[in-house]
Amino acid sequence: MKKIIVLFLLISFVGIAQERFQRLDSLLTYLNDNNKFMGSVSLREAGKVVFSKAYGFADVEANIKANSTTKYKVGSITKTFTATIIMQLIEEKKLRLETKLLRFYPKVQNADKISISDLLHHRTGIKDYINQDSLTVEDFANSDLKEVIYDKINKYESIFEPGSQFLYSNSNYYLLGGIIEKLTKESYATNVENRIVKKLGLKNTYYPSGKTDSSKNESYSFIYNGTNWEKMPEWGNDVAFAAGEIISTPDDLTEFMYALFNGKLVKNISLETMKDLKDGYGAALMQFPFGERKFYGHTGGIENFRAVVGYYPNDKLGVSLIVNGDNFNRNDIMIGILSIYYKIPFPFPSFAKIDNTVLQKYVGTYASSDIPLKIAISVKDGELIAQATGQPSFPLTPKSDTEFVFQTAGVEIVFEPKAFTLKQGGQKFKFTKE
Numbered sequence: 558m559k560k561i562i563v564l565f566l567l568i569s570f571v572g573i574a575q576e577r578f579q580r581l582d583s584l585l586t587y588l589n590d591n592n593k594f595m596g597s598v599s600l601r602e603a604g605k606v607v608f609s610k611a612y613g614f615a616d617v618e619a620n621i622k623a624n625s626t627t628k629y630k631v632g633s634i635t636k637t638f639t640a641t642i643i644m645q646l647i648e649e650k651k652l653r654l655e656t657k658l659l660r661f662y663p664k665v666q667n668a669d670k671i672s673i674s675d676l677l678h679h680r681t682g683i684k685d686y687i688n689q690d691s692l693t694v695e696d697f698a699n700s701d702l703k704e705v706i707y708d709k710i711n712k713y714e715s716i717f718e719p720g721s722q723f724l725y726s727n728s729n730y731y732l733l734g735g736i737i738e739k740l741t742k743e744s745y746a747t748n749v750e751n752r753i754v755k756k757l758g759l760k761n762t763y764y765p766s767g768k769t770d771s772s773k774n775e776s777y778s779f780i781y782n783g784t785n786w787e788k789m790p791e792w793g794n795d796v797a798f799a800a801g802e803i804i805s806t807p808d809d810l811t812e813f814m815y816a817l818f819n820g821k822l823v824k825n826i827s828l829e830t831m832k833d834l835k836d837g838y839g840a841a842l843m844q845f846p847f848g849e850r851k852f853y854g855h856t857g858g859i860e861n862f863r864a865v866v867g868y869y870p871n872d873k874l875g876v877s878l879i880v881n882g883d884n885f886n887r888n889d890i891m892i893g894i895l896s897i898y899y900k901i902p903f904p905f906p907s908f909a910k911i912d913n914t915v916l917q918k919y920v921g922t923y924a925s926s927d928i929p930l931k932i933a934i935s936v937k938d939g940e941l942i943a944q945a946t947g948q949p950s951f952p953l954t955p956k957s958d959t960e961f962v963f964q965t966a967g968v969e970i971v972f973e974p975k976a977f978t979l980k981q982g983g984q985k986f987k988f989t990k991e
Contacts, residue, residue, distance in 0.1 A: 578608045581897045584905060585612050588885060591908045592781050593954075595882025596863075597623060598894060599807030601875040604815050609808050613882050616771035617779060617786045628761050628804045629776045629879040631864040632857025635803040636730045639745075640677055640841035641817060642737055642752050644827040647673075651740050654830070661736050664711040670719040673736075676729045677831075677840035684713040685726040692796065702795045706731060723836035727800040730841075734799020745799050757816050762805040765794065775804065778861035781884040783942045783952040789861040801859050807866075811875030814854065814868040847895050852876070863887045874898075884952070886967075910939050911955045919972050923988035925979075932979075932988060943970070 581598075588594035595613025599606060611623035646652045654674040658665055658681075665671070671681045684690060686709050699705045710728050717724070734745045741748055746764035754762050769775045769791060779786040795802070805813075816822050823831075831840040832853060845852040845867050852867030863880040865887065876894065880887055889906070896903035916936045923932050935942045941961055944950035951968075953961035959972045969980040975990040 577897055577900065581608060581894060582610060584893050584897065584903075585610070585890075587905055588890065589613050592786070592882075593885035593906075593908070594880060594890060595623070595779065595786065596878065596880040597625065597627060597629065597807050598879075599625075599811045599875075599877045600894075600898065601808075601811035601815060603873040604812075604819075606808055606811070614779075614786070615774065615776035615881070617777075618788060619771055621771050623776060623881070624774070625808065626761055626806060627774050627776050628806055629864065629881055630765075630778070630801075630857075630859050630862045631803055631805050631810065631866075631879065632797070632801045632859035632862060633727075634805075634810065634855045634857040634864055634866055635797070635799060635801045636841040637817075637855045637866075638749055638753060638803055638813070639730050639733050639737070639799045640831055641822055642748050643673065643677065643733055644823045644831060644840070645752055646737070646740055648824060648827060652736075658732065661739055662707070662711070662732055665732070666713065666715045667719050672719070673733075674840075675719050676733050678835050679723055679725050679729055679838055680720050680835065681726065681729055682715040682717040682719055682721075682724065683710060683726050683728045683732075684716060685724075685728055686710060686731065687727045687797075687800075689726075702793060703735075703798060706795075706798075707735065723838060725838070727797070730800035731798050737799065749803065753813065753822065757812060757821065759805075759809045759812060762803065762809045762813070764802055765804050767794065776881045779882045780861050780949070781882065781952060783937050783940055783950055786882055792860060797859055801857060805879075807877035807879055810864075810866040810877040810879075811868075814866055814875050814877075815873070818853070818868055818870055819873075847892075848899075848901075865891060908954060911941075911958055913939060915958055916941050919977070921990045923977060923990050925986050925988045927986045931991075 585598060589612040597611040600608040609625045611625055611627050613623055615621045615623040615627045647654065652673060654672060656673045657669055658671040659668040662668055667682060675681045686706055690709060696702065696705050737748050738745055749764050769777055778789045780789055818828065831842050833839050834844065837843065841855060842853050843855060845854060850869050852869045854865065854867035857864040861883050863883050866877040868875045878891055878894065893903050919934050919941060920936055921934060923934065931946045933944045941953040942950050943953055951963050953963055953970060955961050961970045962968065967981055971978045977988050979986045979988060
């Protein structure tokens with residue numbers, strides 16, 4: 558009798574788990590069917606993948622569908638790989654957290670004050686070569702782009718005294734990548750391969766050596782233009798380097814995080830250093846709260862890829878989402894994934910169409926006295942489309958007959974007769990129809 562009861566309980570548990578994953582699949586399929594999302598998801602419990610699936614295409618133009626081994630660019634999640642290698646070098650006594658940048662890059666301003674710890678925690682005062690500077694056509698044409706970027710970093714004026722405050726800067730991890738190469742006498746790619754990929758047996762993680770090749774199951778990134786998915790331009794090799802160049806899959810990322818937190822890559826004392834948050838940022842680890850649970854991980858964005866990986870030590874749960882078709886808020890998708898996993902009610906978003914006669918009232922060109930920008934509103938295939946001067950068009954998703962959003966950029970537009978208010982980043986701008 559006891560065996561029958563135990564068997565019944567086991568079957569019930571499996572049934573509940575399957576029901577959760579079926580609902581999760583339904584959510585992601587629903588988003589994909591409505592052209593809100595393309596990408597891949599992985600959930601790993603104590604080292605075992607329990608859900609893994611891809612949605613949409615790796616290459617829309619070639620009609621190549623994505624699958625669970627499709628490889629995507631993960632952007633700044635690369636930083637966690639870089640920090641892990643740095644901690645390994647510290648354990649090997651080839652480096653110390655206190656070691657100054659002066660030893661490797663003496664031309665950087667304040668190199669005698671900037672420590673390895675400062676670089677890891679983004680507390681250097683070094684300007685960000687990606688977000689606060691720009692690479693020129695001539696830069697890209699240079700045969701050694703890395704040296705061009707190092708030269709730029711060498712010439713930056715410091716923004717603040719090292720160690721005094723936090724400022725996220727890709728320059729810090731570009732320099733850390735160079736330090737890894739100088740210390741090991743091997744390329745960053747080789748270090749990733751030997752120190753992490755081979756050690757864990759990862760099958761789909763590497764530093765790229767060329768352009769995307771969809772015939773090798775590598776994915777492009779896309780944006781929805783209101784009618785179809787449009788391929789985004791690629792960055793050149795080494796533009797992101799150790800700050801954001803790695804290619805991987807959600808399955809590999811959750812395996813990487815599980816290994817990192819369970820002593821397979823660094824010692825516990827090194828992990829504690831990585832988890833030590835200063836102004837919300839550790840050594841390439843951040844915390845993502847979900848209710849009372851706190852996940853450790855990192856986010857990433859490059860081209861139009863959007864990625865996130867998180868690990869919750871108490872449950873030994875790893876979760877990763879990589880988006881290559883970005884037309885919905887990534888954070889909202891992750892909230893949906895975790896809500897369904899933890900059996901928390903989560904209503905699916907509504908993408909109901911607004912009556913065309915209502916939409917036609919909003920068609921026109923709008924101008925604002927607040928900013929020198931005009932926005933043209935049009936209707937295409939029953940959907941409201943917005944296009945700012947000199948920028949690509951983007952679809953507006955209805956929240957009501959008068960409220961519309963573009964989740965990707967955090968834009969909300971509220972219409973009224975012959976005008977609308979645009980809300981973004983806590984600011985409001987009034988536009989009037991011409």
